[in-house]
Amino acid sequence: xxxxxxxxxxxLRAGLARPPRSEAEAAAxxxxxxxxxxxxxxxxxxxxxxxxxxxxxxxxAESVGAEVRRLPEPSAIRAALLDFLRRHNLPAKxxxxxxxxxxxxxxxxxxxxxxxxxxxxxxxxxxxTVALAGIAETGTLLLASAGARPTLLAFLPETxxxxxxxxxxxxxxxxxxxxxxxxxxxxxRSVNLVTGPSRTGDIPPSIELGAHGPxxxxxxxVDQAPAAEA
Amino acid sequence: xxxxxxxxxxRAAAALEDPVLRTALRRLESGWQQGRARAAAALxxxxxxxxxxxxIKDHVLAHLDLYLEIFERRFxxxxxxxxxxxxxxxxxxxxxxxxxxxxxxxxxxxxSMVAEEIGLNAFLEANGLRVVETDLGEYIVQLAGExxxxxxxxxxxxxxxxxxxxxxxxxxxPPKQESAELVAEARRILRERxxxxxxxxxxxxxxxxxxxSIVTVTNEGNAELTQGLPRVHLVITGIEKVVPTxxxxxTLLRLLARSATxxxxxxxxxxxxxxxxxxxxxxxxxxxLILLDNGRSAMVGGPFREMLRCIxxxxxxxxxxxxxxxxxxAYGWVxxxxxxxxxxxxxxxxxxxxxxxxxxxxxxxxxxxxxxxxPLPKLMRLWREEAHRRHLPPPVARYGLAAWAFLARRPxxxxxxxxxxxxxxxxxxxxRGRFSRLPLAAGWTASRDLPAPAGVTFHxxxxxxxxxHA
Numbered sequence: 001x002x003x004x005x006x007x008x009x010x011x012l013r014a015g016l017a018r019p020p021r022s023e024a025e026a027a028a029x030x031x032x033x034x035x036x037x038x039x040x041x042x043x044x045x046x047x048x049x050x051x052x053x054x055x056x057x058x059x060x061a062e063s064v065g066a067e068v069r070r071l072p073e074p075s076a077i078r079a080a081l082l083d084f085l086r087r088h089n090l091p092a093k094x095x096x097x098x099x100x101x102x103x104x105x106x107x108x109x110x111x112x113x114x115x116x117x118x119x120x121x122x123x124x125x126x127x128x129t130v131a132l133a134g135i136a137e138t139g140t141l142l143l144a145s146a147g148a149r150p151t152l153l154a155f156l157p158e159t160x161x162x163x164x165x166x167x168x169x170x171x172x173x174x175x176x177x178x179x180x181x182x183x184x185x186x187x188x189r190s191v192n193l194v195t196g197p198s199r200t201g202d203i204p205p206s207i208e209l210g211a212h213g214p215x216x217x218x219x220x221x222v223d224q225a226p227a228a229e230a
Numbered sequence: 231x232x233x234x235x236x237x238x239x240x241r242a243a244a245a246l247e248d249p250v251l252r253t254a255l256r257r258l259e260s261g262w263q264q265g266r267a268r269a270a271a272a273l274x275x276x277x278x279x280x281x282x283x284x285x286i287k288d289h290v291l292a293h294l295d296l297y298l299e300i301f302e303r304r305f306x307x308x309x310x311x312x313x314x315x316x317x318x319x320x321x322x323x324x325x326x327x328x329x330x331x332x333x334x335x336x337x338x339x340x341x342s343m344v345a346e347e348i349g350l351n352a353f354l355e356a357n358g359l360r361v362v363e364t365d366l367g368e369y370i371v372q373l374a375g376e377x378x379x380x381x382x383x384x385x386x387x388x389x390x391x392x393x394x395x396x397x398x399x400x401x402x403x404p405p406k407q408e409s410a411e412l413v414a415e416a417r418r419i420l421r422e423r424x425x426x427x428x429x430x431x432x433x434x435x436x437x438x439x440x441x442x443s444i445v446t447v448t449n450e451g452n453a454e455l456t457q458g459l460p461r462v463h464l465v466i467t468g469i470e471k472v473v474p475t476x477x478x479x480x481t482l483l484r485l486l487a488r489s490a491t492x493x494x495x496x497x498x499x500x501x502x503x504x505x506x507x508x509x510x511x512x513x514x515x516x517x518x519l520i521l522l523d524n525g526r527s528a529m530v531g532g533p534f535r536e537m538l539r540c541i542x543x544x545x546x547x548x549x550x551x552x553x554x555x556x557x558x559x560a561y562g563w564v565x566x567x568x569x570x571x572x573x574x575x576x577x578x579x580x581x582x583x584x585x586x587x588x589x590x591x592x593x594x595x596x597x598x599x600x601x602x603x604x605p606l607p608k609l610m611r612l613w614r615e616e617a618h619r620r621h622l623p624p625p626v627a628r629y630g631l632a633a634w635a636f637l638a639r640r641p642x643x644x645x646x647x648x649x650x651x652x653x654x655x656x657x658x659x660x661x662r663g664r665f666s667r668l669p670l671a672a673g674w675t676a677s678r679d680l681p682a683p684a685g686v687t688f689h690x691x692x693x694x695x696x697x698x699h700a
Contacts, residue, residue, distance in 0.1 A: 005314040008469065008523045012295040015531020030296045033289075033474050034440050040282040040481030041275045060494070119512045122421060138495040147509030155454045173480045187441045189507055190458075193499040198451040200413060201491070202367035202383060204257065204390050208413040211366055212420065213451025213498065 039174040046137040046172035053136045054221065057169045060139025064196030065209060066217040070166070073224040077105035077163060082112065084218050085126070090159055095120040096128040098148040101163055101225055119150040120157050127153035127214075128161045131194075133176035134169040134221075140195045141219065142176045144188035151190045160197070160214035165225040231349045231377065235562035235574060235583040242556035242589070251557050254387045262382075262548045265492020266599065273488065283485050283602045286478045287539035290470075294530055297439045297472045298521070304442025308504030310517040318348035321522050325350060325431070325464060326357055328518050332462040334359060334428035338420075340446065340453040341365035342433030343542060344466050344522055346378065346564040347577060350431075362423040364452040366416055373400050379558030379566065381544035382490050387557055420452075430456040430514070434467040435541070436482065440475040441503055444519065447486065449497040457502065463514035469521050470538040476501070482541055485601035489543040525576050533612055537572050539602040546596035546606060552589050561586060568596035568606040575613050584622040587613035648687050656685025 018026055048056055058068045069080050085092050093114040096102050107115050120127050129149055133142040141162055145151045154160045170176040173193070180186055198213030209215050234241075245251050270276045290297055302312045313328075315321035329337060337359050339345065351361045351372070363369045367385040371378055373396045378384030385393070390409060397412060398405035401419055406412050424430075432453050436445040444465050446453040457463040473479050479501075487493040506513035529538055547553040547567025558566035563583065565573045571586040587610040596606040617623060618631065637644045659665055659682025666679050674680055 002314055004316045004320060004523075007316055008314055008521075008527050009295050009298070011523075011527040012298075012469075012530055015527060016292065016295065017531065026293055027296060030293050030300070030474070034300065037440060037475035037477045039477045040286075040484075041278040043273055043275045043484070045273075064494075064497075122425060140495060145510060145513065147507070147511070150510070150512040151454065152458055152512045155451050155458060173483070174477055177476055177480070185507070187443060187501065187503045189503055189505070189510065189513060191501040192454065193495070193501075195495045195497055195499075197497075199449050199497055200366045201261075201449075202365075202370065202385055203393055203409040203412050204254075204388075206409050208409050210417065211413055211450035211452070212364065212417060212455055 039172075042172050042174060043137060046135075046175075048136060048171055053171055054166060054169050057134050057136040057139055058221070060136065061141075061196065061219055062139070064139060065199070066139065066196050066219055068219045068221060070221045071223065074101055074104040074222055075106065077102075077220055077222065078107055078110055080220055081107070081128075081161065082110070084161070088159070088216065091125050093124070094126045094128050094161075095124045095153065095157065097130060097150065097153055099130045101130050101165070101222070102128065104225075105163075120152050122156065124157050126159045126161060127155075127157035128163070129153040131162050131164040131219075132168065133179055134164045134219075135173055135176050135193070136169055136171050137173065138195055140173070140193050142180075143192040143194060144180065145190040146185075146188060151192060154192065154194060155213045158210060158214060159216045159218070160194075161218045161220065162194075163220045163222055163225075166221050166223045167225075169221070231346075231352075231564060233563040233574065233578040233582045235578070235586050238556070238560055238562060238585040238589055241560035241562065242552075245557045245560050246555060248557075250389055250392075251387055254389070255554050255557060258380075258383075258386060258548055259554060262491050262544070266489055266545055266548065267492075269488035269492040269494065272494075273484075276485075276488070279481060279484050280601055280603060282481050283541075284539065286473060286481060287602055290473060291530060291535055291538055294469065294472070297474065298469060301437050301439040301442060301472050302521075304439065305437075305444075305504075305519060306442070308442045310442070310504050310519055313518060313520045315520050315522050315524075317524050318522075321348045321466065321520050321524070322350060322353045324520050325466065326354060328462065328464050329354065329359055329429050332428050332516070334462075336360045336362065336423060336427045337429045337431060338362050338364050338423055338427040338456045338460065339368075340430070340432040340448065340456040341368045341384065342431065342466055343381065343564065344433055344468055345431065347524065348466075348522065350466070362420070362427070364420055364424070364450075364456050365448070366413070366450060366452075369416060369420065370396065373397075377559070377564065380547060381542055381566070381569070383544075387559065424455045424459045427456075427460045429462045429464055430458075430460040431464045431466060432457050434465050434471055434519075435486070436479045437467065437472040438474075438476055438479055438501070439472055441501070443476075443501045443503040445479055445483075446500050446502070447483070447496045447498070449493075451498050454498060454500055457514060458512060461514060462516045462518070463502075463505065465517070465519040466522065467519070469523055469526050482601075486541055486543055489541075489545040489599065489601040529576060534572065534576060534609060536604050537569075537576075537609055539604055540569055540573075541602060542569075543601055545599040545601065546604075549595040549599045551591055551593060551595075556589070561589075568610070569604075572606060572609045572613065580613065580617060580620065581622060584613070584617035587611075587617070588623070645687070645689055649690070652683045652687050653685050656683050658682070
C-alpha cells in the first residue's frame with residue numbers, strides 16, 4: 001500500500017475523530033447501506049404504468065430531439081429503418097450489434113442495405129444497437145456494453161438508431177437499474193444513459209446537435225419483442 | 231497555475247467596461263438562471279431531492295475513509311488500478327508516468343476541473359505530450375490560451391465571432407459564420423485526435439462504492455469517445471466524489487442538470503466499471519484512477535467540511551450578482567464564483583487569494599440555489615475572519631473594522647457617536663439637502679449625491695414614537 005494512501009486515510013480518520021468504540025458501528029452502518037441500496041425520493045411523474053408510461057417516455061424523448069417510432073414486431077424494423085434513412089438522405093450503410101432482436105429483423109435480406117456486424121469505425125455513418133431499458137421519467141435509454149453490443153455503436157457514427165422492446169420501458173432510473181442487478185456479469189463495463197442526440201451550447205447563441213456523438217437519434221419501440229440479454 | 235486573485239478589484243473593474251463580457255454574462259441570466267427556476271418548478275420533489283442530496287453527502291463525508299476503501303476494493307476487483315495523490319505534484323507525476331508507460335504522444339481530455347486544479351495540461355505539454363481538450367468549450371479556451379471562466383461553460387465569455395476567428399487561425403480555411411458550421415468543423419478536427427490518442431483522460435462526477443464504478447456526465451458525448459477509443463483510460467478526481475450506491479448517484483443526478491443548465495437530465499450519463507472485458511472488442515484495455523486529496527482531507531475535519539458536498543453544477547455563480555458583473559476571469563484561479571471563493575483559498579492559499587471571500591454582497595442567493603444547500607456565505611465569512619486574524623487585508627480596512635467593532639459593542643457610546651454624526655451632517659447639509667462630496671465616502675459620492683440626514687437618529691425617532699403611543 002502506498003505512502004500517500006496511508007497518509008490520506010490517516011488524515012481523514014484524524015479529522016473525523018470517531019471514538020474507537022463507535023468504529024465498529026460506523027463500519028456496520030456503511031455495510032448495511034451498501035447491502036440494501038435504498039432509492040431516494042422518486043418523482044411522482046415516474047410512477048406511471050402501461051400505455052401512460054410509454055406515452056411519457058415518447059414525449060420526453062421527443063422533447064430532447066429524439067425521433068420515436070412504435071412498431072408492432074421486429075419484422076417492421078427493416079421498413080422503418082429504410083424510411084428514416086431515406087427521409088434524412090442518409091447512406092444505406094449500417095453497422096449493428098449482434099443481437100437476437102436485430103437478427104429477427106432480417107436486415108441482411110434487404111438488397112438496398114449495406115450491413116455489417118461489429119465495432120463501428122470512422123466514417124461509418126449509422127450505428128444500430130439495442131437498449132436494455134427505457135426510462136420514462138426523462139425519455140432516457142439505458143444501453144449496456146457486452147461482447148455483442150459495442151458501446152461505440154451509439155457514439156461514433158453520426159446517426160444512432162436504437163431498438164427498445166416496449167416491455168422494457170420503466171418509470172424511473174432506479175427501476176431500470178434494478179433490472180440489471182443479478183444479471184450475469186453485473187455491472188456491465190459501460191452503462192450509458194442516453195437522453196437525446198449529442199448537443200452543445202458552447203458556441204452562442206444556439207444549441208447545436210451532433211457536437212461529438214450522434215447528430216440524430218431514432219428510437220424504435222418494438223411491441224412484440226423479448227427483452228435484450230445482458 | 232499561479233493565482234492572480236489579489237488583483238480581483240482591478241480585473242472586476244475592467245470587466246465592467248467590457249461590452250462583450252456584459253452580453254455574455256446577461257446570456258447566463260436569461261439561459262441557465264431561468265432554466266434552473268423552470269426545471270425546479272416542474273419537479274414537485276425538487277426540494278425533497280435537495281434534502282436527500284444533503285443527507286447522502288453528509289453521510290459519506292462522515293464515513294469517507296470507509297467508503298474510499300470499499301470503492302478502491304471494488305474498482306480494483308473490476309480490473310482498474312487506483313493511485314492516491316496527496317497533492318497536485320504527486321498527481322501530475324502519476325499521470326505522466328501512466329502516459330509514458332502507454333507510449334503516449336497524444337492525449338485527449340474530457341473536461342475535468344480537478345485536472346485544471348493541478349495544472350495537468352501545462353505539465354504534460356512541458357513533458358512533450360500533445361494534450362487536446364474535447365469538451366467544445368474547453369477546446370475553445372485551450373485554443374485561445376485562456377482558462378475556463380465558468381464551471382459548466384468554460385467559454386461562456388466568448389462570442390461566436392471570436393470563436394470563428396480562433397478556428398480559422400488554428401484550423402485554416404475560410405472563417406465560418408454559423409454556429410452549426412463551427413460545431414461541424416470542431417467535430418471533424420477532434421475526430422482525428424480521438425483516433426490518434428493513446429490515452430484518454432476524464433474526470434468523474436461520482437464514484438460509486440457499491441459497484442466500483444465511475445460516473446461521467448456530458449451533453450456532447452465527448453467523455454465516451456475520450457475513454458472509449460484510446461487503449462488507456464485515466465480518470466482523475468477528488469476523494470470527496472464517492473457516493474454509497476447507484477441509487478444515491480441517481481438522487482444527485484436528478485439535481486445536477488436541473489441546477490446547472492435547467493435540463494431535466496444531461497445528454498449522456500455513463501457508469502463505467504473497469505476496462506474492456508475479454509469478450510469485448512471496444513473500450514480501453516487499461517483503466518487507471520487518480521484519487522486526489524490536495525487539502526480535502528483537512529477540510530473533512532475542519533469548519534469547511536460542508537464545502538465538500540459540492541457537485542460542481544455552477545448554480546451559485548449563475549445566480550451571483552458579483553460573478554455576473556465581474557465574470558470568471560476576475561477570480562484569478564480555476565474555481566470561480568461563490569464556490570470558488572471558498573475553495574480557492576483552501577487550494578491556493580489564503581495569502582494569495584483573501585480578496586475572493588470579500589467579493590460578495592452576502593445576498594445569499596448562492597445558498598438558496600445550491601442543490602446540496604452549502605452555506606456559502608457562512609463559509610466565505612469564515613475565510614474573512616481568518617484573513618483578518620492573519621492581517622491580510624490592508625491596515626485601513628482592518629483598523630476601520632476594529633474601530634467600528636469597538637463602537638458596535640458599546641451601545642451607549644454607539645448611540646452617542648451616531649447622534650453627534652447625524653446631527654452634524656444634518657446641520658452641514660441643511661441648505662442643499664445633499665452632499666456631492668464627503669470625506670471617507672468617495673465610493674458613494676463619486677457617482678451620486680448623498681442625501682443629508684434628517685438630523686435625528688433612527689434610535690431616537692423610535693423611542694419618541696413608542697413614548698407617543700404609550
